[in-house]
Amino acid sequence: MRANAPYYFVPGLSQWPIMGALAMFFFVLGMSNWVNGVSWGPISFAVSMAILFFTLFGWFRTVISESEGGMYSDRVDVSFRWSMGWFIFSEVMFFAAFFGALFYARQIAMPWLGDLDNKSFLWPDFGAHWPNTGPAGTIESFEKMGPWPIPTINTALLLTSGLTLTWAHHAMLANQRGKLIMGLALTVLLGAIFMGFQAYEYHHAYTELNLKLTSGVFGSTFFMLTGFHGFHVTIGAIMLFFIMIRCMKGHFTPEHHFAFEAAAWYWHFVDVVWLGLYVVVYWL
Structure with missing residues (x-):
């Protein structure tokens, strides 16, 4: 067991899972319309990528701070x-x-x-x-x-x-x-x-x-x-x-x-x- 780490860390409420789901929604919507020649398909795809990168950056930053803070056993x-x-x-x-x-x-x-x-x-x-x-x-x-x-x-x-x-x-x-x-x-x-x-x-x-x-x-x-x-x-x-x-x-x-x-x-x-x-x- 690591020093000062709880028996099992339970994270609090987080917005990142719903943000990831939102990114996947716009991704599927954008790609399906892009390949079928719909003009706004690439825009939806770009939105999905922006949300996804924002989510990954924020979510991993949270996990890294928890790890470096000694929260993980x-x-x-x-x-x-x-x-x-x-x-x-x-x-x-x-x-x-x-x-x-x-x-x-x-x-x-x-x-x-x-x-x-x-x-x-x-x-x-x-x-x-x-x-x-x-x-x-x-x-x-x-x-x-x-x-x-x-x-x-x-x-x-x-x-x-x-x-x-x-x-x-x-x-x-x-x-x-x-x-x-x-x-x-x-x-x-x-x-x-x-x-x-x-x-x-x-x-x-x-x-x-x-x-x-x-x-x-x-x-x-x-x-x-x-x-x-x-x-x-x-x-x-x-x-x-x-x-x-x-x-x-x-x-x-x-x-x-x-x-x-x-x-x-x-x-x-x-x-x-x-x-x-x-x-x-x-x-x-």
């Missing part, structure tokens, strides 16, 4: 660990749905449609090959994104970032604040470089390969998987950046630093997802 620490574990599990299921969609389209639906009994229901000269461009004129021809050089470079970047983050964790346990901050800074930098390369890859796909979100099931699964992964890399890098700021302010001790561990768990999860993407999407 070891029992609260266990609750945080279970919460983060279940959150990452939900993220696993999220990506499993997209990987499952890709597997079904490629390994089950495409061979089934290629059977002689089913060809009569499709267009003439249908070929059960991957990626499929659909009937002539329906989907513009495109080139598949290969594993070299950018995806391979990005793989090396993320694997290296996992090493620098582990180095930072060992520095935390050894109470070596300088190495800790250096390791976090390198990890954040590698994540930023990864996102820069992915932005260039998307530009290359659209302008030179004609590979777009509308390029059939391959285009939709490619951009959904890589796009959501890139979003998670961005979120993870932001988390680690603020953890680095807290380390520079003297927060955390070798015994109590779950916020650092939670961000590290998330980052390693992002690394593992990318390895699956690299093999399934770019190589196979």
Whole structure:
């Protein structure tokens, strides 16, 4: 039990949950109308992002002040660990749905449609090959994104970032604040470089390969998987950046630093997802 911490901390009334729900309401409203061409859709989306960032900033500031004020006992620490574990599990299921969609389209639906009994229901000269461009004129021809050089470079970047983050964790346990901050800074930098390369890859796909979100099931699964992964890399890098700021302010001790561990768990999860993407999407 931590010194001066209550048996189990019970927070008071908070406005942050309802603010988060409000942000999600405007997000769903904005995105659903944006993709359907409604003019005010982007405005609703922007409002949702403003509310969300305000909520996250205020809510995390409250939690940090409670933690640094000695309000959290070891029992609260266990609750945080279970919460983060279940959150990452939900993220696993999220990506499993997209990987499952890709597997079904490629390994089950495409061979089934290629059977002689089913060809009569499709267009003439249908070929059960991957990626499929659909009937002539329906989907513009495109080139598949290969594993070299950018995806391979990005793989090396993320694997290296996992090493620098582990180095930072060992520095935390050894109470070596300088190495800790250096390791976090390198990890954040590698994540930023990864996102820069992915932005260039998307530009290359659209302008030179004609590979777009509308390029059939391959285009939709490619951009959904890589796009959501890139979003998670961005979120993870932001988390680690603020953890680095807290380390520079003297927060955390070798015994109590779950916020650092939670961000590290998330980052390693992002690394593992990318390895699956690299093999399934770019190589196979």
